[in-house]
Amino acid sequence: GNNAPAGGAIRVVVSGELSFAAGARMSADAIGNPRREGGGTGGSIWVTCGTVTGTVLIRxxxxxxxDNGLKPIGGSGGRIALVVTDEGSSWSGIVKAEGGKGHGTAAR
Structure with missing residues (x-):
């Protein structure tokens, strides 16, 4: 097909503490191309660690x-897994895998 590319895959394994600096970002967002028919699907992020600290945006x-007159379909959100194996984590942030918006998809 002529759809936009999907997001990538990120795999992180840390046996101890995973510490995010202020303003850290981890992204597997789909990339876009306005000449493509449909939006690409979000990628995948899979993190396994003992503990996690800091602030991060994971997308x-x-x-x-x-709205280019082609198939106006947004790509689905990807998948995110944050597996913390030990107690004592202290982190904050936003974790999201939202679907893309389509254009011209009103009910008829």
Whole structure:
């Protein structure tokens, strides 16, 4: 097909503490191309660690389609797994895998 590319895959394994610096970002968002028919699907992020600290934005969003007269379909959100094996984590942030928006998809 002529759809936009999907997001990538991120795999992180830390046996001890995973510490995010302020403003850290981890992204497997789909990339877009306005000349493509549909939005790409978000990628995948799979993190396994003993503990996690800090503040982070983790995203695997689908790409929104453009209003280019082609198939106006947004890509689905990806998948995110944050597996923490030990007690004592202290972190904050946003974890999201939203679907992309389509254009011209009103009910008829």
């Amino acid at each position: 695997a969003d689908g790409y929104s389609s453009s």
